[in-house]
Amino acid sequence: MSRTASFRFLWIGQTAANLGDVLYVVVIIAMIYGATGSAMLTALVPIVTMSTQLIGGFTAPLLIDRFRLTVLLWSTQLGKTLLFVLLTLNLDLFLHGGWLPLLYVLMALFSWLDSAANPARNAIVPRLVDPSRLVKVNGLLASTDQTVQLAGWALGGVLFVALGGTLSLWLCFVLHAAAALMMFGVRDPLPAEEQAADASNKSGLESVKEGWVFVWRSPLLRLVIVMDALEVLAEGVWIGAVVMVFVQEALGQGAQWFGFLNAGYMAGMLLGGMLVTAFSKWVEARMGLLLILGSIIYALLNVGFALNSTPWLALGICLLMGLPHQLKAVVQQTLFQTQVEARLLPKVFSVKLTVFYTGFALSSLMMSLLTDAVGVRFVYLLAAALVGVAAVVATSQWKLLKKASVSP
Incomplete structure (x- = not known):
């Protein structure tokens, strides 16, 4: 498979995943506030997300040394997709059955998986495009990310009102499942042996x-x-x-x-x-x-x-x-x-x-x-x-x- 095809899979998959993430945040904030009426419990959503990503920044190198970037991309995306199934099937218990703390645990797991996927995505891009096109490609990725942000925050509220929380989260699941399928199509041109040899003798602290x-x-x-x-x-x-x-x-x-x-x-x-x-x-x-x-x-x-x-x-x-x-x-x-x-x-x-x-x-x-x-x-x-x-x-x-x- 050509590097161009791999980049297209990465770009489409990441766009679908980002849209799913934005919709998920909008819907989950609305549902927590609607169920609890608490601004503090609602504000915990970004706090949990940011705190977990901070911790993930220190653990990500451990995963990077043990897995290829392509494995990290599809496995983290697949993990998020499975977590969406767990979240959506048990939504009523999370919000009304006394399981709200477990909902925050799930959100933390989402964020932790993102903390490994984000550096993997950023690092694999220069392997898939020519150096002379890096600025153009980075501009394209940035434009796509901002388009998704604009559309996601606008659509999130509309979908929540039109479909309700459960159906909106199933839509997020579909987007993440599509993203996982796209990530399976990304191929890393860097030989696996080169990565494995470098990581073989390192301690976790190193x-x-x-x-x-x-x-x-x-x-x-x-x-x-x-x-x-x-x-x-x-x-x-x-x-x-x-x-x-x-x-x-x-x-x-x-x-x-x-x-x-x-x-x-x-x-x-x-x-x-x-x-x-x-x-x-x-x-x-x-x-x-x-x-x-x-x-x-x-x-x-x-x-x-x-x-x-x-x-x-x-x-x-x-x-x-x-x-x-x-x-x-x-x-x-x-x-x-x-x-x-x-x-x-x-x-x-x-x-x-x-x-x-x-x-x-x-x-x-x-x-x-x-x-x-x-x-x-x-x-x-x-x-x-x-x-x-x-x-x-x-x-x-x-x-x-x-x-x-x-x-x-």
Whole structure:
């Protein structure tokens, strides 16, 4: 089977899985709130998801050393499909029969499987496409992911009202079953013997440390991780609780504008991915420069958003903010894929995801507390400052970034 065919299977399968994931989150949140009426129990859904993915970031290297990436892709997807059967068949017991804690356990298992699948997907992409097409392919994947996010959140509520919770979850099962079938069609061109020989004599601690040590010893990857850590500390301003306060206090609008701003931000990210795909060659030649400019523009837009009181201008700023955000994400993804040897790439992506989940959890807590303590405009200015520091750090390493290209 050709690498192109394998990539198509991966792309279609991941799109189906992502849509199933978004619909599942929307439906399960609605069902837990409807059954319990508790905001706290409903808020446990993202907390359980994020916490498990953080833990999974440390356990993923153990699986990566013992299984081929293709095995991880189809086995994790098959595992999620079987969990959907268990969830849907016992839904009434989970919600009304005193089994609610077990529902959170199932959600944790979903997330743990994702924590192994995500670095596997990101790492296998450069094995399936030519280096000269990586930026274009990453832009395509980013655009697809954002389209699924936009469509999924919009469709989730409609399907829940039209079909009910049980039928909606069966639809999620169908999507995940289709994704599992697609993953069986992905073939890894890297010889199995090469992977097995490398993993044969490693202890568990060595497996977990290997990705972190590699990142620390690579000046370029270390720089990108530091930038990522600073910028993800700013991401907490975009959680629902903080955005809702901004909508009500800074813009003087109702809850519908919360949805408008989120949709605008996602639309901007979708547009950013499409532009990267369309102008991939231009982006390839300027990745280091675009990483710095993306951070500067994103920081300035955060300042404008924080000081603004006009709803339609806020929506426009959100749309514009999605562009540099997605551009930076694609550039960072491509830098990782081109600067790391195939054997280590999934572990390095596990490091990247662990930094993201840790930073986002801390940021969500910090920004929520500061919103109550000093006001919502301040936290957006603080977010701008954090991204600005990332831009300064990147600019100080311009010679290093200038050398960044599609070929290591």
